[in-house]
Amino acid sequence: MNVQDIQTLYAYNSWANRRVVDACRPLTADVFARNVGNSFGSVKDTLAHIAWAEWLWLERWHHRSPKRSALPEASDLSGIEHVLNDVDRRRQEFIHDLTDDRLEVRIGYENIKGEHWEYPLGHMLQHVVNHSTYHRGQVITMLRQLGANAVSTDFLLYFDEA
Numbered sequence: 001m002n003v004q005d006i007q008t009l010y011a012y013n014s015w016a017n018r019r020v021v022d023a024c025r026p027l028t029a030d031v032f033a034r035n036v037g038n039s040f041g042s043v044k045d046t047l048a049h050i051a052w053a054e055w056l057w058l059e060r061w062h063h064r065s066p067k068r069s070a071l072p073e074a075s076d077l078s079g080i081e082h083v084l085n086d087v088d089r090r091r092q093e094f095i096h097d098l099t100d101d102r103l104e105v106r107i108g109y110e111n112i113k114g115e116h117w118e119y120p121l122g123h124m125l126q127h128v129v130n131h132s133t134y135h136r137g138q139v140i141t142m143l144r145q146l147g148a149n150a151v152s153t154d155f156l157l158y159f160d161e162a
Helices: 003-024 029-033 043-061 077-096 121-145 155-161
Strands: 106-110 116-120
Touching (some): 043 121, 106 121, 116 121
Antiparallel strands (some): 106 116
């Protein structure tokens, strides 16, 4: 894994987040918040979780360990989109300054439960994209369950469309 690989993963991640947010635009507020029995219940709560997790990890890369378990500003699609865009912008600044050597540096943080963890930055960066990909897949399944139009966020499709 090198910085170029990380840049590619995060370009994909941004593209996939935008596709999923765009696919949710036609949903009514009621459908967006409807509990369909997934990990986080609804499309809204799953997208809010993605936004929160991407925010949280960016904070950790800056050596901060926030204890917030949610972002109140991510309470509707517009708020979620705002958080994702803000995190994306700040994360791109962070990634722009990376070197391959920094990917090996271990970063410690305290999780919400107060437990200490430490990993190489490169592994953390990979983890976030993997985490968001997993939950975007859940959102796509929920969209199908709700009778909405689902989109593909396959990694190779990103290259086809780029």
